[in-house]
Amino acid sequence: MASIVTEALDLANRIDALLGDSSGALESLDVGTRRKLSEAARKLNLATEATGDTVHRIVHSPLQLPLALVGVETHLFEVLTKHGQQGATNAELASTTGVDPVLMKRLLRYYQSFGMVSQPADDQYKANNITSAMVSLGGRAGVPFYLGTLVPAFNALPEFLRNTKYANVTDGANCPWYLGHQTEKQAFEWVKERPDMMGHFMSWMVSQRDGLPMFLDVIDFEKELAGQGKHPGLVGRVILQDREEVIQQAKTTPIPGFQGIETQAYDFFTPQPVTGARAYYLRNILHDWPDHKCVEILKNIKPAMTKDSRILIDEMVLPERAAPWRATQLDLAMSSCFAAMERSRADWDSLLEQAGLKILKIWKYTDQLDDCIIVAVPN
Numbered sequence: 423m424a425s426i427v428t429e430a431l432d433l434a435n436r437i438d439a440l441l442g443d444s445s446g447a448l449e450s451l452d453v454g455t456r457r458k459l460s461e462a463a464r465k466l467n468l469a470t471e472a473t474g475d476t477v478h479r480i481v482h483s484p485l486q487l488p489l490a491l492v493g494v495e496t497h498l499f500e501v502l503t504k505h506g507q508q509g510a511t512n513a514e515l516a517s518t519t520g521v522d523p524v525l526m527k528r529l530l531r532y533y534q535s536f537g538m539v540s541q542p543a544d545d546q547y548k549a550n551n552i553t554s555a556m557v558s559l560g561g562r563a564g565v566p567f568y569l570g571t572l573v574p575a576f577n578a579l580p581e582f583l584r585n586t587k588y589a590n591v592t593d594g595a596n597c598p599w600y601l602g603h604q605t606e607k608q609a610f611e612w613v614k615e616r617p618d619m620m621g622h623f624m625s626w627m628v629s630q631r632d633g634l635p636m637f638l639d640v641i642d643f644e645k646e647l648a649g650q651g652k653h654p655g656l657v658g659r660v661i662l663q664d665r666e667e668v669i670q671q672a673k674t675t676p677i678p679g680f681q682g683i684e685t686q687a688y689d690f691f692t693p694q695p696v697t698g699a700r701a702y703y704l705r706n707i708l709h710d711w712p713d714h715k716c717v718e719i720l721k722n723i724k725p726a727m728t729k730d731s732r733i734l735i736d737e738m739v740l741p742e743r744a745a746p747w748r749a750t751q752l753d754l755a756m757s758s759c760f761a762a763m764e765r766s767r768a769d770w771d772s773l774l775e776q777a778g779l780k781i782l783k784i785w786k787y788t789d790q791l792d793d794c795i796i797v798a799v800p801n
């Protein structure tokens with residue numbers, strides 16, 4: 423017993439030393455080691471948390487997102503980042519952002535206690551990795567988008583489930599979204615009518631996977647999918663399809679590098695107009711819909727396919743045990759807003775069978791989300 427105590431204290435001291443190391447040891451870690459350390463520390467944190475701390479952390483968790491938005495909207499995180507290694511005083515930050523100095527001090531006190539900024543001295547504040555994340559496109563778009571769009575649906579989840587006696591949420595026309603927003607508009611329609619949320623949504627779609635590989639980073643498309651040397655150099659067309667308003671935005675504000683991409687407004691609940699494509703690629707499309715709607719989407723592709731065509735479904739394949747936290751929270755977010763879900767291998771088998779498709783192969787390409795490419799063809 424004594425040795426466990428000694429070991430635990432020794433570990434705590436070593437962690438403190440690593441955190442206090444100003445030579446950049448933590449920053450120099452490669453992505454894989456950094457993630458392993460972060461996940462181990464997160465699990466240790468939860469496994470050792472005192473009951474009182476747990477309750478207070480959870481009951482105050484609804485403060486975190488609104489306070490992140492305050493930091494984003496006042497540009498505090500951005501200003502701190504610009505001050506670099508030298509950092510800034512409370513008075514400097516209050517003056518640049520226009521926030522009352524007394525309020526600024528209280529905000530900074532909160533942010534440092536949750537690791538969102540660093541405080542090396544009584545009146546010195548510095549940006550850290552969390553501050554930088556809040557300044558990234560993902561932070562600037564995801565924070566207002568979630569607070570304005572998804573949180574009302576999340577908050578309605580308990581009442582909705584109580585009312586439906588805890589039935590699984592499978593009806594896209596009757597899910598917590600409508601109760602939370604007191605609306606009759608489906609989520610995509612609701613967002614379309616709000617230009618600010620539409621802008622955040624577009625930026626969020628671009629940035630939400632930052633730091634993760636894309637399937638093309640890990641799978642040799644030409645070798646695996648172009649087929650028996652019939653497509654040397656893969657000369658051909660790439661056509662981006664989405665809803666009209668999304669295509670309009672993609673045309674007016676294209677992502678750098680995608681300025682010339684061919685686009686086509688297309689409703690996937692109608693027959694697929696592009697026939698004979700080698701690949702029909704759907705990333706994070708089916709997770710927005712319950713099974714019966716996914717079947718409609720897939721059945722609209724099938725008649726357009728030739729014998730060389732493949733449907734590439736880029737989605738999570740959730741493991742039966744120890745699903746990652748980034749995946750499980752998205753599953754319940756999909757449930758709240760769309761009566762949809764993230765799916766396990768058994769769920770995919772059952773869904774694809776209903777659409778008259780079978781799985782040829784599955785490639786996993788991220789650990790954070792268990793993202794996979796599911797290659798499907800008609801049965």
Ligand SMILES: C[S@@+](CC[C@H](N)C(=O)[O-])C[C@H]1O[C@@H](n2cnc3c(N)ncnc32)[C@H](O)[C@@H]1O
Nearest residue numbers: 610627664665668688689690691705706707710
């Ligand atoms: C979760 S986003 C994924 C976007 C993109 N594929 C990606 O991976 O970043 C789902 C997309 O489905 C689009 N969508 C929703 N309903 C649609 C419909 N009926 N027809 C075509 N696209 C639709 C939305 O506009 C949105 O861009």
